Amino acid sequence: MDNKKKPGLPKMVGIGASVPDKVLTNKDLEELVDTSDEWITSRTGIKRRHVLREGEDPSSLGVTASEEAIETSQIDKDEIDLVITATNVSDMPIPGSSPFIVRDLGLSRDIPFFDLKAGCSGFLYGIDVASNLILGNGYENILVIGLEALSRVLDWEDRSTCVLFGDGAGAALVSSDGGGRTILASTMYGDPTRPELINLKGGGTRYPPAEGDPDDRRYFIDMEGKGVFKSAVNMMKKSSEEVIGRADLKLSDVDLIVPHQANIRIIRQLAKSLGVGMSKVAVNLEEYANISTATIPLALREVIDNDGIRSGDLVLMTAFGAGAAYGAVLVEW
Secondary structure (H helix, E strand, C coil): CCCCCCCCCCEEEEEEEECCCCEEEHHHHHCCCCCCHHHHHHHHCCCEEECCCCCCCCHHHHHHHHHHHHHHHCCCHHHCCEEEEECCCCCCCCCCCHHHHHHHHCCCCCCCEEEECECECHHHHHHHHHHHHHHCCCCCEEEEEEEEEHHHHCCCCCHHHHCCECEEEEEEEEECCCCCCEEEEEEEEECCCCCCCEECCCCCCCCCHHHCCCCCHHHCCEECHHHHHHHHHHHHHHHHHHHHHHCCCCHHHCCEEEECCCCHHHHHHHHHHHCCCHHHECCCHHHHCECHHHHHHHHHHHHHHCCCCCCCCEEEEEEEEHHHEEEEEEEEC
16 A cells, blocks of 8 residues: 555554553462352453553553653643543543543643443443534644543452453554554444443442442453354444445555454454454453553554554454444554
């Protein structure tokens, strides 16, 4: 593909990620719930997950990831116009997580910020929103964060959910200027007929109400596994094909796919449905499990650190999440 970048399109100029130091292995979970390393690995591909310690501040992960994204972008933090935090469960139901991150980053101007809730697709939704705001000439530099502390809202006696998730954050700085990493196209979709496939009826990650009433199921994540699998594959396939079509390209042009890291079976089936070999697919859920909105930027950061992307490569990111929200982003490196 011609390496000449299309003028005027937003760029993904900086990427960062952060996970807690504490690691919970499948062997550790064998002590907590009726499960085994073999059972978890064979069904999910997950071996470990990083989780917050008691008392650790969830939004601090977003701060660390954002600092790395800002540093790698070479843009001064005071040039940021807007902060979007994609998260399923905010630090507090009110005011969310964004104000804590903006405060702790030390951003000096009264810039706007908000939390965005679109399930595991939230980070890609945020990239789409940021790209369109920049194209609308209202903004120049937008920080998009994916932040999750789902360990705080898991039932650690429910083996169908507690083995699946971890904590972490990823961030990207989307800019109207800069070299490379051009966002060629992005898509957002939602299917309102499936809002309860994955749900959590109450809570926040700093002070989970479940601490006061461990029998109240409203404060634990609940999901319908079979429905999630089928919907995830179909919806990520649709959004991937759509975003590639918008860029007037073909799947064969794509050099790397970075899918949402939910389950190895979902990822393999997605690759099969797209006719793509697994050698072109980034996978890191063995180490981190499902960190929802943070999975894609974390996986992307690891590929970059391992020199897995070259200038001119086409990178496709695709995700599905709670509320049956899904989407994709196509970037030319």
